[in-house]
Amino acid sequence: MLPVRIPSTAPDVATARVMARTTGAFYAMGGTAVLALASVTGPRTDGRVLAVIGVVALTVALLLLVGGERLPRATFHVAVLGGTCLISLAVLAAPDPASAVAAAAIYVFVAVDSFLFFAWAPATAQFGLALVAQVGCLAAVRDVPAAVAVCTTLVCLAVAAVTGLLVQRASSASRDGLTGLLNRRGFDGVLDATRPGDPVALALLDLDRFKQVNDSHGHGAGDLLLRSVAVACRRAVPAATAVARLGGDEFALLLATGSSARALAGVEAVRAALPGCGFSAGVAVRADGESAADLLRRADAALYAAKAGGRGRSVLSGGDTSRVAVDLAAALAAGHVTVALQPIVSLADGGTVGVEALARWRDPVRGPVSPAEFVPAAEAAGLVGELGATVLRSACTDAGRLAAAWGRRVLLTVNVSGQELVCPDYAERVLQTLADTGWDPRDLVVEVTESLLEASSSPALGTLARLRRHGIGVAIDDFGTGWSSFSRLDTLPADYLKLDATFLATSTTSPRRAGMLRALLELGDTLGLTVVAEGVETAEQERLLVHLGCPLVQGWLYSAARPVDELVAAGPVPAPALR
Structure with a gap:
């Protein structure tokens, strides 16, 4: 600890x-x-x-x-x-x-x-x-x-x-005489006192163009700047953080967190507290069993990458940390990433049987940020695990409210990244979240896109198998967009097949595409997979799916993804053709 x-x-x-x-x-x-x-x-x-x-x-x-x-x-x-x-x-x-x-x-x-x-x-x-x-x-x-x-x-x-x-x-002897922070000796002692299993993150900060301050305004101005940085670090970071001046214009933060998002958010809090002083930062989150020396080496490499990338930026070790990723990390730490729920409708009776949880992020400067932009940034920066955990917890909480308001069980589907599936403890973290929120594992479905290379690995398949043993369903999402779709059906432990919206785009005007859609529905039925058609936008598409016997659908024809408060107020969404 x-x-x-x-x-x-x-x-x-x-x-x-x-x-x-x-x-x-x-x-x-x-x-x-x-x-x-x-x-x-x-x-x-x-x-x-x-x-x-x-x-x-x-x-x-x-x-x-x-x-x-x-x-x-x-x-x-x-x-x-x-x-x-x-x-x-x-x-x-x-x-x-x-x-x-x-x-x-x-x-x-x-x-x-x-x-x-x-x-x-x-x-x-x-x-x-x-x-x-x-x-x-x-x-x-x-x-x-x-x-x-x-x-x-x-x-x-x-x-x-x-x-x-x-x-x-x-x-x-372990204090910096100018700033009162830990010096390198003191910081090394604190870092060495941590154990390989402790959840810690190390951030190295290097002031940009500090030499110019000394040359232009004298060493007194440089000393004053260093003291200001020390004060900002103490005030901006959590109380459990060890703060040090390692020498010259280099500072270090040892944060008591294993979260990449919280570590980056801590660095950005310091940046916000120093509007007139730019700095580059390298951040490394301790991996399982990693020594203090290896953690320091990775943080130093990340700092070098930040300085080489143009200064004034933060880089997370093991990922390309863009500005979007840095802001997303701050949003995750502040709880500003939410979910919207899109209804899943049964064509048998027109009732809403479930919802798909979709991540939503409204940045105070950019406004709404598309998942197509921030999800790849999260994957590149190593934040996808925390993004997924945030979405799952919020989705279970919101779906619980929905089920209580509607007075019946609701199926909840949540997208999962291949990076999450290969984490050894992912299944345990999902089960812990379900226990914390009170959501029934039998009412949860994790969606895995067929194009994820990680999904075909043994660790990912083992994770999916463990989830299914606890009653959690698995859906193959965006089916039909990958090159090896049919081979994945034989390797992925799945319960649902979600047809990509491209199958419906021309299904009402192209007999060949309608034939493919019929074949896929028959294939799902043969393999014991419940098929969900995504992207239903017109009543004509709905009538075709009813005719072909598609059991479940979702799309703008029924409802866009909406906050839980709106769905609770609106009630279950019936299918237009069956109203």
């Missing part, structure tokens, strides 16, 4: 992992010491109280050591405060003055923990409270000499002061 981003005034060692392990170890040692005191006290009441305190401390230690690194930062303030309380109870429960002084010595752990992990203000507050508790509890115990209490308190004060000074000195 990515270490928590540290505020500029807090020690750099205070990562989630180090905090959890150190605090857990202190709890374990303190709990063991209290149990040792309980063992020499015997079965008296105060001995039993000490035993309970020791067991509680050891339990907390176990929780921190096992899962503490996943806890929010504020939890460790609670853990240190809880430690102060347990130590105070142990001092008060001690059977004799010597045992009380021994228990009070454990306050040293609070001193170390506070100044090792917290900024000076909260550390002083935590230790001040512990110091007051120490003095008060020792004063409440009979026969503890004042000199002993004072010496114990002074020892804690000395340990706290030395810890704070050493940590501050160590932190300054």
